[in-house]
Amino acid sequence: MKVHSLFVYPVKSLSGIEVAHFDTDDFGPVGDRRWMIVDDERRFVTQREHPELARVGTRLEAGQVTLGIPGEGEFTLTASDDEVRVLVWRDWVKARIGLQEANDALSRFCGKPVRLVYMPDSSFRRVDAGRVDEYRRVGFADGFPFLVTNTASLAELNSRLDEPAEMRRFRPNIVIEGAAPWDEDHWLGLTIGDNRLSIVKPCSRCVMTTVDPATGVKDAALQPLRTLSGYRRTREGVIFGQNAIHESPGSIRVGDPVTVNKSE
Numbered sequence: 373m374k375v376h377s378l379f380v381y382p383v384k385s386l387s388g389i390e391v392a393h394f395d396t397d398d399f400g401p402v403g404d405r406r407w408m409i410v411d412d413e414r415r416f417v418t419q420r421e422h423p424e425l426a427r428v429g430t431r432l433e434a435g436q437v438t439l440g441i442p443g444e445g446e447f448t449l450t451a452s453d454d455e456v457r458v459l460v461w462r463d464w465v466k467a468r469i470g471l472q473e474a475n476d477a478l479s480r481f482c483g484k485p486v487r488l489v490y491m492p493d494s495s496f497r498r499v500d501a502g503r504v505d506e507y508r509r510v511g512f513a514d515g516f517p518f519l520v521t522n523t524a525s526l527a528e529l530n531s532r533l534d535e536p537a538e539m540r541r542f543r544p545n546i547v548i549e550g551a552a553p554w555d556e557d558h559w560l561g562l563t564i565g566d567n568r569l570s571i572v573k574p575c576s577r578c579v580m581t582t583v584d585p586a587t588g589v590k591d592a593a594l595q596p597l598r599t600l601s602g603y604r605r606t607r608e609g610v611i612f613g614q615n616a617i618h619e620s621p622g623s624i625r626v627g628d629p630v631t632v633n634k635s636e
Contacts, residue, residue: 373550373630375564376523381543382437383407383449383488384460384512385418386428387585388543393625396567396618398509400517401545403432407449408460408467408512409478412485416460416512419580419588422482426588439474441481447474451490458489460512466495499617503572508617516572516615520546520556525612528553529596537596540585542577542612548630556614558634565628568619576609 381388384405394401409417409425419425429440437449451468458467469475470488479485491497491511499508499516510517521544530536539547546564548556562569577600582591601610 376549
C-alpha cells in the first residue's frame with residue numbers, strides 16, 4: 373500500500389489543491405482550512421447551500437492563499453486585526469476578518485453578503501472530545517485534521533454508477549492505493565513513512581458529494597450519494613472515508629509506503 377494522492381483545502385468549501393507532498397503541524401496539513409466563509413450572522417457558508425463555490429479556485433504559495441473568483445479576478449487573502457467569533461457547526465471560534473476587497477468580490481459572486489475569516493494560531497478549536505481524549509486542535513475542517521480515502525472503494529462505487537465520480541467529490545486529504553475495497557472500515561491506525569495516524573471515525577457524507585467540482589452544479593439525480601446510501605448507511609450516516617488525527621508534525625509525500633493496523 374502507498375499514498376496515491378494528497379490534497380489541501382486552503383479555504384473551507386472552496387476548491388482543493390492536489391499536491392505532491394505536504395507538511396503537517398498541530399492543525400493537520402499545513403494551511404488546510406485555516407480560512408472559512410461566513411454570512412452576516414457569522415455562520416459558516418459551504419457548498420451545501422452554495423454549490424457554485426466549487427468554481428472558486430485556490431492557490432497556496434509560501435503560506436499565502438490566493439483566490440480566483442470567476443468574473444471578479446484574483447485576490448490574495450490577508451487577515452486584518454479585527455477579531456470576530458464565528459460558528460462552524462456547534463463551535464464558536466475566534467477568527468480574524470479578511471480584507472474588504474476579497475469579501476466584496478466573493479459577496480457579488482455568491483449573491484449575498486459574506487466575509488472570509490482566518491483562524492490564527494492563538495485560536496483553539498478542539499476536536500470532538502467524545503471521540504478523542506487528547507486535547508487536540510483542528511482548523512475549520514468539519515471535525516478532524518485528516519480525511520483518508522481508498523482508491524479501490526471509489527472504483528467499487530463507480531462500478532455501480534452510470535457516470536463515474538471523481539475522488540475530488542469526497543474532499544480527502546490522503547488517498548491510499550493498494551488496499552481492498554472498503555478495507556478502511558477496519559483500519560485503526562496508519563503508518564505513512566515516519567508518520568503515525570489514528571483512525572477516529574468513519575466520515576459521514578452529505579449533499580456536497582453531489583456537486584461537480586468542475587462546474588459547481590449539483591447532480592439532478594443526487595449521485596453518487598443516492599447510490600452510496602443504498603449500501604453504505606450505518607449509524608454514523610452514509611459512509612465514505614475515515615477521519616484521522618496524527619501523533620506529531622511531519623511530512624507526507626505521494627508514493628510514501630503505508631502500513632495499517634486494523635481490527636479483525
